[in-house]
Amino acid sequence: MTAQHHPTNYSGPSDDVPAGASVVIVGGGVTGLSAAWWLAMAGVDALVLDAGLIGWGASGRNGGGCSHHHSPLFLEEQRLWPMMDELLGYPTEFRPNRIRIALDAHQFLLYRRALDNGAFHGLRSDVLDPRQVRELVPFAGDNVFGGYFYHFGGHANPHRTLQAYAWAMQDRGGRLLQHTNVTGFTMNGDHVTGVNTNRGHIACDHLVLAAGPHTGELAAQLGVDVPLASARAEMIVTEPLPLMSIGGVDGNGLYGRQTLRGNLAYGGGPHEWIDLADVNRQRPHSTPLQCSIAARVAALFPKVAHARVIRSWAGFIENTPDGRPIIDQPAQFDNLTLATLSSVGFGLSPASGHAIRDLVIDGTCSFADLSSFALSRFANLEPDWRTLQGWAPLPSPLPSPLASPRCNEPEQDVLAPLGS
Ligand SMILES: Cc1cc2nc3c(=O)[nH]c(=O)nc-3n(C[C@H](O)[C@H](O)[C@H](O)COP(=O)(O)OP(=O)(O)OC[C@H]3O[C@@H](n4cnc5c(N)ncnc54)[C@H](O)[C@@H]3O)c2cc1C
Structure with missing residues (x-):
């Protein structure tokens, strides 16, 4: 690998905020960073925004387990993990x-x-x-x-892995803006045209919401109900x-x-x-x-x-109410992808990033059936589902x-x- 070891591209408030990017990804956890890495490898101009520092969410605090044998992404997870150090060019300690x-x-x-x-x-x-x-x-x-x-399965170091995604994504032309809080969206009909942040507006051709527990509140601003x-x-x-x-x-x-x-x-x-x-x-x-x-x-x-x-x-x-991830593209938009992993996001991240890449570029996942991750399964959810489930x-x-x-x-x- 020719990857260069360099510090994460910290972008403070005085730095220039880009006017736009082809794909804007909200959330610098493993889900968003892996997706950006996959997109950057495909030559897509990807920009990750995080309200704080990457990994401040669950991605920097988890157990590092990499075995989700009940998931449709399991085989891709198992295929990729043994290769991740080589693919990323940085150690994950897998x-x-x-x-x-x-x-x-x-x-x-x-x-x-x-x-x-x-x-x-x-x-x-x-x-x-x-x-x-x-x-x-x-x-x-x-x-x-x-x-x-x-x-099968295994484990990796969450911090190493997170940093490896960020560096590998940047090595391939992806960009990262930390301390950039997404506060709202601009839309034109069924098209998301950009995100509003505490540092200004950033336009996009496609929006990926991968903001962990905050994915629901952000999606709600777009009129999409994501129960979390x-x-x-x-x-x-x-x-x-x-x-x-x-x-x-x-x-x-x-x-x-x-x-x-x-x-x-x-x-x-x-x-x-x-x-x-x-x-x-x-x-x-x-x-x-x-x-x-x-x-x-x-x-x-x-x-x-x-x-x-x-x-x-x-x-x-x-x-999520059934404990399974949501990785889906709501029908009411032509350029929106949602990804929230429901407690299994670290291990699945090599595969979830691949799936998001496929959805953004091709509109369908090339290696797994994602129907069990569809948002529509919650269409008839009781409004007070949290209370009913004791959550x-x-x-x-x-x-x-x-x-x-x-x-x-x-x-x-x-x-x-x-x-x-
Ligand atoms: C203690 C613990 C143990 C775990 N153990 C495992 C395990 O062994 N194996 C496993 O697979 N999973 C495990 N998990 C779950 C796993 O960590 C998560 O599923 C995964 O990290 C989710 O990653 P994510 O990138 O989707 O979300 P997050 O890591 O939550 O990242 C979301 C990011 O979005 C950013 N954000 C939020 N709102 C905004 C906004 N408005 N604007 C900009 N940015 C925003 C946040 O700052 C955050 O950095 C564990 C979790 C915990 C807490």
């Missing part, structure tokens, strides 16, 4: 495969779904007995019920530990990975439902939910339950679910051992 550990019979049955879905696509998985799990995962303990070794509910999810990171041979080990209701530095980075429900206004207003912060995660990581890896938690963070996940925000902050006195002392959350 590592293949995943081991999932079940601590009881229920989890064992649940985790079999990935095996079945993989098998449907001709991909191999091995069923592991407790002894095999402990051989492969030195941090596992005597509480293992069983497990699976999926010879925001949820806050959290992750914790331990101090570095000796490297396991496979970094992608999870289970016990958790997702996560061991980083190349050795840290265990894990998250996994419960999520806290919040109002979109709170996404706008609040800096994502951790709550005592991190202690629930820490307790489950300690149970998953009892041999390292002494490891200290050194960092935690929260991120906002965009959720409305609680009136007051969540009570601490924790038994551990240590976890109820906020100043000690960080640096407390996992198992405390």
Whole structure:
């Protein structure tokens, strides 16, 4: 690859804002940046706008999991990830495969779904007995019920990946404007002619909305209803530990990975439902939910339950009512593409970018049937669907679910051992 390593093209308020671009993409997360990279590779003049810094949304805060075996984009996801470093010209720290550990019979049955879905696509998985799990995962303990070794999927470093998309997109002529908040749109009949931003108007031939949880409120300004509910999810990171041979080990209701530095980075429900206004207003912060995660990581890896938690963070996940992405072109416009990934956007990003590229250029996806991502499936949605699904925000902050006195002392959350 001839890609040049350079800092992200930061564009501050004093920089010139372009009058227009062929394709304007709202959202500098993995979805928007991957789409811009794919479009730039096709020679399209693509411009990504982000209200803040790239990756400030979920794209910079996620678990890095790259295995969505239930998605129509799964095979493209699996095809592309092993090639991404080469294709992008920058490292993503992708590592293949995943081991999932079940601590009881229920989890064992649940985790079999990935095996079945993989098998449907001709991909191999091995069923592991407790002894095999402990051989492969030195941090596992005597509480293992069983497990699976999926010879597909994997994980990557979200920050590395995000930056790689941005650099690769810019290497191919794509442009990025950060600190550029899209506040509205200009239209001419069924044609979006441009976006209004805090830094002026930018014209476009085609508009892609990939603004994570904010995709709904932006689409609403165009008269398009995109049902989304925001949820806050959290992750914790331990101090570095000796490297396991496979970094992608999870289970016990958790997702996560061991980083190349050795840290265990894990998250996994419960999520806290919040109002979109709170996404706008609040800096994502951790709550005592991190202690629930820490307790489950300690149970998953009892041999390292002494490891200290050194960092935690929260991120906002965009959720559609059925948990599946929306990637679609609303019929009332001739130049609008919507993409919001409903909690699976990181792993699917190589494939979602490809799909968006196809829709923008060809009007149809060349490699997958996107009908299950169509907006029309929500045509008869109840107006109060969030409340009906139990996804409305609680009136007051969540009570601490924790038994551990240590976890109820906020100043000690960080640096407390996992198992405390
Ligand atoms: C804790 C956590 C763990 C997760 N784990 C995984 C995982 O393991 N695997 C996986 O596949 N997915 C995971 N996810 C989900 C995944 O991170 C998201 O689905 C994905 O990052 C969505 O990317 P996006 O680019 O569509 O949206 P975002 O990352 O939300 O990016 C949207 C961008 O749009 C910008 N924006 C919003 N409004 C405007 C505006 N008006 N003008 C300009 N810009 C605007 C925002 O600033 C933001 O940067 C996780 C998420 C969280 C929070």
